[in-house]
Amino acid sequence: MxxxxxxxxxxxxxxxxxxxxxxxxxxxxxxxxxxxxxxxxxxxxxTPRSQSDEDISSLSTEEIIALSQSKVEKVETDTLPKRILFIGDSMLEGLYPRLAAYAKANGHSLYCVIWYSSTSKVWGESTHIPEYIKQFDPDYVFISLGANELFVKDIEKQRDKYVKKILSEIDPIPYVWIGPPNWKEDTGINRLIASNAAQGTFFLSNGMHFDRKSDGAHPTSASAALWMDSIVRWMPKHCAHPIKMDMPSEKSARANRVVVLQPTDK
Amino acid sequence: MQHIWENILYHLQYRPDAPMIFSSALFWCLFIVVMPLYAMIKRSRTQMVLFVVAFSLYFYYKSSGLFFLLLVGTSLVDWTLSRLLVKLISIAARRLCVAVSIITSLSVLVYFKYANFFLWNWNQMVEGNFQPLDIILPVGISFYTFQSISYIVDVYKGKVEPTARWIDYIFFLSFFPALVAGPIVRADYFLPQLRNNHPPLKAEIYWGFWLIIVGILKKAIIADYICQYNDLIFAEPTGYTGFESLMGAIGYTVQIYCDFSGYSDMAIGIALIMGFRLGINFNFPYKSRNLTDFWRRWHISLSSWLRDYLYIPLGGNRKGTLRTYINNFLTMLIGGLWHGAAWKFVFWGAMHGVGLAVHKACHPWLKRIPDTWPVKAVSWSLTMLYVSMLWVFFRANDWSDAWLIIHNIFTNFQSATIMPFFQARATWAIMMGIIIVTHALPTRWVSAIGRGFVRSNWIIKLVVFIVTVQLVIEFMSAEVMPFIYFQF
Structure with missing residues (x-):
């Protein structure tokens, strides 16, 4: 040579x-x-992806629901209009327009904070959650976090304190933590969130089928809207704090405010 | 061990959501394996050609699946007709040969790229009910179709001697650095290099490596980072102030340059490492002070192709002033349509055509104005304003979104958001600043940095590359953006 x-x-x-x-x-x-x-x-x-896909599909629906700790006693739906704060990673980009449509149709207001490439660690280390809670004064919170830490090694040791901190910062506001849309079996982030979240507050997305964008990770807009629809359908029976979420006539809508944080923000 | 093999096979097989791009880890892992083999067989032309063709076809398979067979088919038709062409004496028969080749190439392109566009327009016109066809656009078809057309035309004109072997022709057509997103390589420039098959000099190899590093910085760091903000503006045009929309429009102007020229730099760099020159594709286009100059600096391989195979055959500037303007306009209109099957691209091309015609018409008066700094500043500002505004139409989801963004900029500026914007988006602003400053520097300074890298110690090169890769990892967003021009 x-x-x-x-x-x-x-x-x-x-x-x-x-x-x-x-x-x-x-x-x-x-x-x-x-x-x-x-x-x-x-x-x-x-773990090879084909094998991990088999692992996911081998779980029964009951096992998935059990994993998400979402079996709760039926709770009456709160029909009052809510100020919803939706925080999380880039998955919000697909989810929030559909949630905004639900919010608009049901008299809620929606405030979103998208922090690109964020993880439970960066949210946990920052002071953003109390700041945004103070700024937007929400009475309901959606969180979509975990997609950027699907493959973190030794996840319990690395992330447990941050997940706990996030939940403690949101407490006592009712919340739903939307689990990441796995494209491969994770190293334990879903279990970690599920074990920390209160019963009926964690929506397990792992195991759902998604049409993905070319990056292979993010659901397409249409698929993300269906994902949001699934979360809404899950809420009346399994959520600890179901709120009024009648089907909107519009496919998507604008949030009242969208705050964007870049990966390098602290 | 079983796991490792399964993982490797998983990554090597075709997946529509995972095309092979030059900024991906997979490409570089393969390049580590391919490069020493290539270096060992480079001296034997046949072995080198067979090896590169095999890799190029695999590269295309990884991006477009079985559509690589379409590429093979196109090359077989072109090559057979080109061989026939040189044997024919009758002008009519020779023209028929060229026509068959061009019609074949264009038919494939039109079917895959424009069939649904025509159906949509037909439905609009006659209120028809045709369902869109389930067509997947093969990656890079617009690029290699243009290469194929220029080859047969050049053979017809006698500018290029057809290759004696089909394998040499498919080497030219499928050469993987330029296959999926250009530059559009001309046979008269490329084939002599293949015949000579000179091994690259050490300085050429490292100049190619430097171009790859620059391309990675532009595409994988700057373009992919700033696009996150730009995408928000274009996704929800009414959700932001006029100033934020203006930043989104300027941001996209920088993004498309970094994305496409970054890809071109990588393609040219990889080809140079392999001992082939692809020519320059971008020459600091945002330094232009008029539209004519802009199109001499932007996507040079496309604009020169359009000039030589469309504008000049239409009559160029040989048939009077009015025809010159019309030819210019038509060339840009078709150039716009080449970028995508949508009216917004046609409009974008048409407006560039109008701009070029206006500049040509005003040129006799403009050249009388002394070329002072204020004049330079005004002409640069006007050119950039026009180019950036047209990028808004190019990028926006539809007409109404594009108008909303422009309307927002002029009617809802809200200067109070300027300071908070820069405080919140300091990294975005710095990246934009880097590109603006690079354009402001004399070109020779930028070249001098490259030459300094080539002459530098091996350890420095290693450190620069490691830092570049680490920067990519640091700035890598959760999503990987494919090259914008990948779609064309």
Missing amino acids: RRGYLGLWAILVITFAIMLFASQHDSIAFASYQLKTSSLWEEIFG
Whole structure:
């Protein structure tokens, strides 16, 4: 091999080796900064997707519901108009227009905070939840978080305190935590949220079928709207705090306010 | 071990939601395997051609599935007709040969890209009830169709000698760096390089590597990051103030440049590493001070193709002033339609056609104005305003959204949102600033940085690449945006 090629090849191989090694860890501390890592290790050495799909499909509906701890005594639906705060990661982009349509049709107001690439860790470390609760004064909260930490290793150790902190910051406002739309079996984020959330407050999305965007992760707009419809249908029977959510005539609507936070925001 | 194989096979097989793009980890993992093999067989032209064709077809299969067979079919038809063409003496027969080839190529393109557009328009006109056809657009078909047309036309004109072997032709048509999103490579420029098959110099390899790094920075970091904000504006035009909409419009202007030129840089860089030059595709287009200059700097391979195979055959500027304007307009109109099967693209192309015609008409007066700094500033501002406004139509979901954004900018500016905007979106603003500053710098300075990288120590190159990859990981959003021009 010519020297030019050899030198370039060595650069590529060394970079690959470093990135592969780093990807064994969720993040790496470097001069008081937490460097993110790729999912290379998981993609190569993790559970094969075909197998994980089988694992999901092998669960019965009862097992999925049991996992989400969503069997609750039937609760009367609260028909009062609500100020809804919807917070979470980029999955909100697909979910909130449909939720806004429900809100508009049922007299609720909807305030959204989309924090791109966010995780329970970044929300837990920030002071955003109390700030937005103060700003928007919600009496109902939807959370959609977990999609960016499906494959975090040692998840209980890494994330438990943040999930607890998020829930404590929302308490005592009624809430629904919408689980991530798995495209591959997770390393335990769904179980972690389900075990921390109060009964009837966690909607397990894992196991649902989604039509996805080209990134393979985000549901398409139409699929995300159906996802929101499923959550709404789940609420009267399984949610601890069902609110009035009659089917809207419009497919989507605008939220009263949408706040966007970038991945680099603190 | 079983797990590893299953994972590797999973990533290697065709999945519609996972096309192979140059900024993906999969491509670079494969490139690590492919590059040393390529380097070893580069000297043997036949072996090199067979190897690259096999990889190119796999590359296309990974992005478009069995549509790679369509590419093979197109190449077989073109090559057979090109061989026939040189044997024919009768002009009528030769023209028939060219016509068959062009009609075949265009029919495939029209069916896959424009059939539903025609059906939709037909339904609108006659209030018909035709259901849209279930058609998947093969990736990059617009690019390789143009390459195929230019090849047969050049063979007809005698500018290009047809390849003796089909494998050489499919090498040209399917060359993976330029296959899915250009640059549109011309046979007269590319085939001589294949015949000579010179191994690249060390400096060329590292210049290619530098272009790849620049492309990754533009596409995978800047374009993918700033698009998150821009997408919000275009998704809900009425939800933001005029200032925020203006930032979204400027943001998209920068995004489409970084996205497409970043891809081109990577494609040109990979080809250069392999010992092939694809030519320049972007030359700081936002430095332009008029539309004519803009189209000499933006997507150069497309604009020069349109000039040589559409504008000049239409008569170019040889048939009087009015015909020149009409030819210009028609060329841009078709160029707009090439970008997508929707009226918004036609409008975008048409307005560029109008702009070019106006500039040409005013040129005799404009050139009398002294070229001072204030004049330069005004002409640059007017050009950028026009280009950016047209990008709004290009990007918006429909006409009404585009008008809403523009209306919002002029009627609901709300200057009080300026400071909070920059406080909340400092990173977005910095990334925009980097591109604006890069355009403001003299071109030779930017080139000097590249030359400095090529001359630098190997360790420095390694560190720069590691930092680049880590930056991609740091800024990687939850979603991966495919190249904008991937869709065309």
